[in-house]
Every structure is written in C-alpha cells, then in structure tokens.
Amino acid sequence: MSRVAARTRADPLMVLIPSPLLGPYSWSLVGQELRAHGWEALVSVDLRDPVGRQPCWQRTVGGVEASLRDVPDERSIALVAHSGAGPLLGAVASAVRQPIAAHLFVDAGLPGADASRLDAIEAENPEFAAELRAALAAGQRFPTWTEVDLRELVPDPHRRRALLDELRPRGADYWTEELPTVSGWPNAPCGYLQFSPPYRTAAERARRAGWPTRHLPAGHFHQLVDPCAVADALVDLLAEQGIPSPRSGAAAPHKGGTT
Numbered sequence: 001m002s003r004v005a006a007r008t009r010a011d012p013l014m015v016l017i018p019s020p021l022l023g024p025y026s027w028s029l030v031g032q033e034l035r036a037h038g039w040e041a042l043v044s045v046d047l048r049d050p051v052g053r054q055p056c057w058q059r060t061v062g063g064v065e066a067s068l069r070d071v072p073d074e075r076s077i078a079l080v081a082h083s084g085a086g087p088l089l090g091a092v093a094s095a096v097r098q099p100i101a102a103h104l105f106v107d108a109g110l111p112g113a114d115a116s117r118l119d120a121i122e123a124e125n126p127e128f129a130a131e132l133r134a135a136l137a138a139g140q141r142f143p144t145w146t147e148v149d150l151r152e153l154v155p156d157p158h159r160r161r162a163l164l165d166e167l168r169p170r171g172a173d174y175w176t177e178e179l180p181t182v183s184g185w186p187n188a189p190c191g192y193l194q195f196s197p198p199y200r201t202a203a204e205r206a207r208r209a210g211w212p213t214r215h216l217p218a219g220h221f222h223q224l225v226d227p228c229a230v231a232d233a234l235v236d237l238l239a240e241q242g243i244p245s246p247r248s249g250a251a252a253p254h255k256g257g258t259t
Helices: 025-036 056-067 083-095 117-124 126-137 157-165 172-176 197-208 227-240
Strands: 013-017 041-043 077-082 100-106 190-194 213-215
Touching (some): 013 056, 013 083, 025 041, 025 077, 025 227, 056 083, 077 083, 083 100, 117 126, 117 197, 190 227
Parallel strands (some): 013 077, 077 100
C-alpha cells in the first residue's frame, strides 16, 4: 500500500472493509469509483492466522489496523463495512489510531445487536439457522456458493468468478464465536445502506436511531453489480452527515490512491 500523504482535509479516507467471508475484490470496484471522484480509498484485508489461535473477529480488526499502518495518525477515516464486517466496527474503531469521521454499514449487521453470527441468522431465518447449526455440528463449512448460486446476484461472469475465487467458507468457530461489544460506541456519526431483504431489520434499527439511511433494492453483492450507484450512495450518506465531497470543497484530490 502506498503512503497516504499527511495533510488537512475535510473529506475522510474511505476504509472499505469486506465481509470476513470474502476478499478485497468485493470492494475493489467501489474503491475505483470513489478514487475517480477525488476520494482517497483503501480496501482492508483480514490478517492471516494459519494456526487459528486468534478469534476470527480479531483477524478482521487486525487487518484494518495493518491496512492503516502507513496512514498518518491525524488523517480522519470513514469506516465502511459490508455484511459480516458490520458488527465489528465498534472493535475496529477502538483499535485504530486515526480519528473516525463516520461509520457506514452496507447490507451489514450492527455492533452489539447479536451475541454471535449464528444468533443473527436465527433472528432473521430460524429455519435456515437450524440447518446451518446442524451442518456446522457435522463439521461442514459455510458458505460453499457456486457459480450457479450467484449467477443472478452477480450477473457478470468475470466479477462473479473473482468474487468466488476469494470466498472463505468458515466452520463453527466463526459462526458461533461471541462477537465483541465496545462501550461508548458509536463514537462518530453513522449511516446505513441497505440492499437486500435480510438486512431490513438492521436498516430499521438504523432509522430508529436517527441515522441517515439509503435503500438500493438489489442483491447482497450489489457493489459488484453497480459500483457507481453504491459509491454515490456512500457519498450521499457522508454529505448528510456534513462531510463534503473532495471536489466540492477546497482540498485537491490525492493522485496516489491506495488499493
């Protein structure tokens, strides 16, 4: 990752955090769209833990920390989480050095809403949760999506293949581990972008909390279907929180964007 220049800016560095089940490609196209419009953006990656000594959630948090290692302490950041990364934003915010300008959730769970990922599924779909619990108890891993499974959600075959190439099926340790809770969160404005029906409950919690929300009726991986619309929605959520686009303010775009 190239070093992000230290300077005073009104717009934050966008830190795009993939679901722990996916890889950086899932956010790469939105990152390109944001950079094309003058934003700085990077995509974080989970830390590797070959012997499995760390809880799964700590690998995601540690990955964000590592991704920000060369970013100056004073550079403000906006944390943008997709799917299963959402419940970890409180832990991420307490771990990083940089000031948080905003938390944005994209078809994602919320911190402190559920004890485990399996609990979250059970609240939305008890029948599927029971099936998943039985499969995990038998030593199986999930998800094991195929090209056929994702054909409608990601119609472009090249994007679909790239997404599947980074797919990380997880065992019971991931689905049943206790998720972290952080006192004093949120420590910055929050916003919610919903795509799919399973995240209706989380989006409604966001509305009740008074957060700005947007709904793009689509599949769970819409950031790979229409990255321009997703990038625009993120920028709209920031604008509603008083954070201007870099091209609408005085700051000039940084030319050495990160990936």
